[in-house]
Amino acid sequence: MKHRRLLTVTALAGAALLAVPQAAHAHGHGTGLPRLSLVDTISIPAGTTQLGTPFGGLSGIDYDARTGAFTAISDDRSALAPARWYTVRLPLDRTGFSAKAPQVTDVTTVLDTDGAPFANGTVDPESVRLAGRDRLLWTSEGAASTGLAPMIREASADGSFRRDYRLPAAYLPATGRGVRNNLAFESLTLSADGRSIVVATEAALAQDGPIASLTAGTGARVLVLDRSSGRTRAEYVYRTDPITAAPTDPANPYADRGLTELLALNDTDFLAVERSFAGGVGFTIQVFWTTTRGATNAAGRDALTGRERVMPKRLLLDLNATGTQVDNVEGITWGPRLPNGDRSLVLVADDNFNSFTQFHLLRFRDR
Known part of the structure; x- marks a missing residue:
C-alpha cells in the first residue's frame, strides 16, 4: 500500500512539558502491560503546501528529547x-493540542x-529514527515490482548519505x-541501548507465506542488525491479525493489513502499529505490545x-474505538512528558496526498 514520507517536528515545550526518556519498560504479562489512551488529534487536509512542497505522505516520526x-x-x-x-x-498545552495545525519550520x-x-x-x-547527534537512520521500501531493493541507510542531519546497511539475501x-512490492521496511526502531537496528517488513516475504486475508494474518x-558492524543479530516473526473487514465498495474492492511501525520499549519489548484497510470501510489502526521473549530466532x-x-x-489500543477520525497511521514515537508526569506518544498518519495528515497525542502509562 502507498502510505509514506520524511519529516522533522519540533514540540512547543511549555514549562510543564518535560523530556521523555528514549525507552520505557513494559512487562509482558497481566496488569504489567502498559496502558495507552488518546489525548488529542490534529488533522491537516491534503493539498496543504509548506515551504514550497506538498505537505503530506508522512510515514515515520521520531522525537529528540534534547531539542x-x-x-x-x-x-x-x-x-x-x-x-x-x-x-x-506541535502546539502543545496542558490539555493537548492548543491549535489546529502544526508550525512547519524547515x-x-x-x-x-x-x-x-x-x-x-x-x-x-518509510521510517526514520534519530541515531545520535547529526545522525539519523531511515528506510526505503524500494520497488520490488521493478527489482529495486529496499534500503536501510544512515544520513547526516543535512540529508547527506553516510552509509548503507547490507541486507540478508532473503x-x-x-x-x-x-520483499513484496510496497510491503517492505515500514518499521524501524533502535534498541534501548542504541546498539541494534530493528526493522520489519509490512508483510511476509514471498517465500515465507501469504499476505493477510480476512481469515489469517501475515x-x-x-x-x-548490529548498528556498528551491520551484521545480523537475530530474526523473528511477527504475525499480524487478519484484515478487519471486507470491502464494501465495488469500485474499490482492495483490502489489506500489515505491520507499519515498531517502537522499542526495552531490549526485548516493542509497541507495534498494525494498519488494516478495506475499500468502503476505511482504516483500522491498532497498537499492540509485543516481545521477542519466547519467539524463535530464525x-x-x-x-x-x-x-x-x-x-x-x-x-x-484500538484507535477506532476512541471516536476520533482515523486515517492511515504509519509512524509512532515518544513525545514530551505530559503535565501530570505521564509519558506521551505521538502517532502520525500518512495522507497519501489525498486525505488527511494527522498527529495523534497518546498518554502512555507503564503500570
Whole structure:
C-alpha cells in the first residue's frame, strides 16, 4: 500500500512539558502491560503546501528529547518534490493540542550516495529514527515490482548519505522471493541501548507465506542488525491479525493489513502499529505490545518453516474505538512528558496526498 514520507517536528515545550526518556519498560504479562489512551488529534487536509512542497505522505516520526524536536519522513518518491523530511512544531498545552495545525519550520532534502536528490521513482522513504547527534537512520521500501531493493541507510542531519546497511539475501526482491512490492521496511526502531537496528517488513516475504486475508494474518519478518558492524543479530516473526473487514465498495474492492511501525520499549519489548484497510470501510489502526521473549530466532533462514514461535503480542489500543477520525497511521514515537508526569506518544498518519495528515497525542502509562 502507498502510505509514506520524511519529516522533522519540533514540540512547543511549555514549562510543564518535560523530556521523555528514549525507552520505557513494559512487562509482558497481566496488569504489567502498559496502558495507552488518546489525548488529542490534529488533522491537516491534503493539498496543504509548506515551504514550497506538498505537505503530506508522512510515514515515520521520531522525537529528540534534547531539542524538543520530532523528525518525520515523507514517502513522496521524489514525484511531487524531492524526497524530504520536515521540521515542525506541535502546539502543545496542558490539555493537548492548543491549535489546529502544526508550525512547519524547515524542510530537508534527502540525498543519494552521489550527493544529489533522488530521482523520481528511485526511493520510497518509510521510517526514520534519530541515531545520535547529526545522525539519523531511515528506510526505503524500494520497488520490488521493478527489482529495486529496499534500503536501510544512515544520513547526516543535512540529508547527506553516510552509509548503507547490507541486507540478508532473503529480503532481496526476485521472482517468488524477497520483499513484496510496497510491503517492505515500514518499521524501524533502535534498541534501548542504541546498539541494534530493528526493522520489519509490512508483510511476509514471498517465500515465507501469504499476505493477510480476512481469515489469517501475515508473518512479517523482524530483522535485528548490529548498528556498528551491520551484521545480523537475530530474526523473528511477527504475525499480524487478519484484515478487519471486507470491502464494501465495488469500485474499490482492495483490502489489506500489515505491520507499519515498531517502537522499542526495552531490549526485548516493542509497541507495534498494525494498519488494516478495506475499500468502503476505511482504516483500522491498532497498537499492540509485543516481545521477542519466547519467539524463535530464525536468523539466516532463507525461508521460514512455518513452525517458528512468533512474537507474543497483546492489544493495547484500538484507535477506532476512541471516536476520533482515523486515517492511515504509519509512524509512532515518544513525545514530551505530559503535565501530570505521564509519558506521551505521538502517532502520525500518512495522507497519501489525498486525505488527511494527522498527529495523534497518546498518554502512555507503564503500570
